[in-house]
Amino acid sequence: MPTTMHAVRLHAPGGPEVLVYEEIARPEPGPGEVLVRVHAAGLNPPDWYARKGFANIPEGMRPELPLPYTPGTDVSGVVAALGPGVTEWQVGDEVFGLLRFPSLGARAYAEYTTSPAGDLARKPESVDHLRAAGVPMAGLTAYQFLFDYIKLEPGSRVLVNGAAGGVGHFAAQLAVDAGCHVIGVASGRHEAFLKDLGVTEFVDYTRAAVGEVVRDVDYVLDTVGGPQAYRLLPAIRNGGVYSPVFLGEYGEEEMARRGIEKRGGQVRSDGTQMAELARLMDEGRLRVGVDSVFPLRDAAKAHERAEQGHIQGKIVLQVTA
Numbered sequence: 304m305p306t307t308m309h310a311v312r313l314h315a316p317g318g319p320e321v322l323v324y325e326e327i328a329r330p331e332p333g334p335g336e337v338l339v340r341v342h343a344a345g346l347n348p349p350d351w352y353a354r355k356g357f358a359n360i361p362e363g364m365r366p367e368l369p370l371p372y373t374p375g376t377d378v379s380g381v382v383a384a385l386g387p388g389v390t391e392w393q394v395g396d397e398v399f400g401l402l403r404f405p406s407l408g409a410r411a412y413a414e415y416t417t418s419p420a421g422d423l424a425r426k427p428e429s430v431d432h433l434r435a436a437g438v439p440m441a442g443l444t445a446y447q448f449l450f451d452y453i454k455l456e457p458g459s460r461v462l463v464n465g466a467a468g469g470v471g472h473f474a475a476q477l478a479v480d481a482g483c484h485v486i487g488v489a490s491g492r493h494e495a496f497l498k499d500l501g502v503t504e505f506v507d508y509t510r511a512a513v514g515e516v517v518r519d520v521d522y523v524l525d526t527v528g529g530p531q532a533y534r535l536l537p538a539i540r541n542g543g544v545y546s547p548v549f550l551g552e553y554g555e556e557e558m559a560r561r562g563i564e565k566r567g568g569q570v571r572s573d574g575t576q577m578a579e580l581a582r583l584m585d586e587g588r589l590r591v592g593v594d595s596v597f598p599l600r601d602a603a604k605a606h607e608r609a610e611q612g613h614i615q616g617k618i619v620l621q622v623t624a
Contacts, residue, residue, distance in 0.1 A: 304383065305329060310413035311602040312371040316356030319606035322374075322412075324599065330410070332386030332417045339398065339418055343436035344411040344599070345377030346609055346618040347469070348549075353407070354606065359550075366407060374602075375411025376404050378418070379426055379435035380623070389420045397426040399581075401439035401572045412602055414622055424577035427584040430591065437591045437617030441469035442580045444548060444570040445524075449477055452566045453522055453546050457482035462517060462538055465526035466502065467493035469617045470548055472592050474524050476500050480588050486520065488513055496592065496615055514538050522546065528553075539563055592616025 308329045313321045332338045353374055357365040379399035382392050392398070400423040402409035402416065410416045426435045448470075449455045461478045465471040466487030478485045479501040487502035494505050506513055514537035523539055525532060525547045532547065533554030539545060542562045547553055558565060583589035594614045597605040599622045609618055 308414040309599065310373050310410070311375075311599060312373045312412075313354055314371045316354065316358070316368070319354070319603040319610070321354065322603040322606065324602070327413075329415050330417050332384055332389075334387045335389060335420055336386040336417045337382050337389055337392050337398075337420055337423070338384035338386075339378055339380040339416055339423075340383040341378050341380040341411065341414055341416055341622045342432035343379050343622055344375045344413075344620045345436040345439060345441075346375075346605055346620065347377060347440045349376065349404075349440075350374040350412075351606055351609060369407065372407075373410035373412055375413075375416075375620075376402050376409040377436055377439040378402060378409075378411045378416060379432040383415065386417070386420075391420055392423070397432075398423040399426045399432075399435040399439060400424055400574060400577050401443055401570070404440065404572045405569050412599065412620060412622075414599075419572070421574045422572040422577075424574050424581050427581040429585045429587070432623075433596055433619050433621060434591045434593060436619050437469070437593055438473075438580055438584075439577065440570060441617060442473045442589075442591075443573060443576055444470045445473035445477055446576055446580060447570055447573075448524055448546050448548065448567060449474060449481070452568050453524070453544055455481055455483065455522065458484075459521040460484045460486070460519060462486040462488065462513070462520045462523045462535070463502075463526070464488045464513070464523065464535060466497055467592075467615050468526055469614065470526045471524075472497070472500060472616055473589070474526070475502050476589050477583075478524075479503075480583065486517055490613065492613070493615055500590065500592075524548070525551070527551075533557065536561075536563065594618050596621050 528551030
């Protein structure tokens with residue numbers, strides 16, 4: 304096994320151009336960890352938040368970014384070595400997972416990385432590493448919001464805002480699978496994609512204001528947020544639930560007046576839930592959409608694509624052919 308590897312690191316915060324492809328020492332797994340030979344790594348918003356030095360977070364709340372820093376939390380790969388005390392995995396096992404989140408230091412943009420054994424699940428047999436790498440953070444966010452925070456009930460009316468994106472397209476499918484009436488909101492170019500995933504209704508937000516054409520929704524999962532996010536409130540019934548994934552202006556006064564509850568939380572690594580997502584994928588009940596694939600050395604171009612917006616599914620880095 305080589306003692307060095309290639310990784311993408313940043314030595315100072317900035318734009319995509321600060322991501323440097325370079326040769327560094329290969330890590331060693333510690334107690335309770337495994338070494339993963341990374342085949343693919345998925346991109347997520349926290350990757351570019353970190354790259355920018357968390358400039359989107361109020362200064363007093365920003366985590367300290369250790370430099371040089373290797374971004375990335377989502378991996379799919381093969382177990383290459385075991386740390387002391389690991390018995391649940393063997394060398395050669397194909398695995399995927401969200402590593403160490405919400406802590407910093409997962410280091411997925413690399414040919415090798417270490418992972419707590421409990422953050423991993425066996426890769427679904429039905430998909431390759433590229434598609435598997437698109438699942439962890441987005442899939443777990445959708446799963447945890449719907450079932451841990453919202454506590455979704457079958458038969459409910461669910462609106463997913465940003466339904467074609469990473470979290471959104473998983474949430475839409477999971478809600479459909481749970482027996483809900485799902486309204487997917489996205490731009491018109493994603494209509495066929497979302498209808499193929501099973502959404503009951505589609506709303507093109509570029510042609511109609513959601514709050515004017517949708518009513519009596521039990522749950523809103525908002526993966527967009529931002530200014531004027533409160534424009535979705537008319538779609539929610541009194542006593543319903545609004546679950547925002549990102550920061551935004553949500554109209555707390557109106558929610559309080561109408562008895563609308565705000566539910567949500569921080570996504571976290573969970574190998575058991577990853578295994579459930581893998582099961583759903585192998586049973587054909589959950590699919591991952593891949594917007595684009597870039598080689599590891601082109602991570603900067605992948606970040607440029609991410610910042611263009613209008614992503615359909617996930618962006619993935621191919622690390623090992």
